[in-house]
Amino acid sequence: MSPAGSCVFCKIAAGEIPATVVKRADGMLAFKDLSPQAPTHLLVIPTTHVSSLNDAKDAGTLGKLLAFARDIAQETGIATKGYRVVLNTNPDGGQTVFHLHLHVLGGRPMHWPPG
Numbered sequence: 001m002s003p004a005g006s007c008v009f010c011k012i013a014a015g016e017i018p019a020t021v022v023k024r025a026d027g028m029l030a031f032k033d034l035s036p037q038a039p040t041h042l043l044v045i046p047t048t049h050v051s052s053l054n055d056a057k058d059a060g061t062l063g064k065l066l067a068f069a070r071d072i073a074q075e076t077g078i079a080t081k082g083y084r085v086v087l088n089t090n091p092d093g094g095q096t097v098f099h100l101h102l103h104v105l106g107g108r109p110m111h112w113p114p115g
Helices: 008-013 059-075
Strands: 021-025 028-032 040-046 083-086 102-106
Touching (some): 008 028, 008 040, 028 059, 059 083
Antiparallel strands (some): 021 028, 083 102
16 A cells, blocks of 8 residues: 555645546545546545545545535536446455545446446
């Protein structure tokens, strides 16, 4: 799990690495995934470094993260038909970037089980 100084999402939040930012507000950032798995695939992160859900200590930040994802879904037009929010934790959970983040996927029907 990378320290904050070498974290790619921290660098995106700081503007050191370019990303297609959809929205930034209240310590949260949403940007387009570089390898989209749906017509709309956004990543939602807190702008301060938290490695994973296991390391999240502030319930308020987690609530803000989910509310921000909901707002992004509404603003991008996927909320009414439906969308999926995914949070992967640690390697066996599918986490590859060790900065807490949500995947917001929509624009097509989501199937179950996901994988």
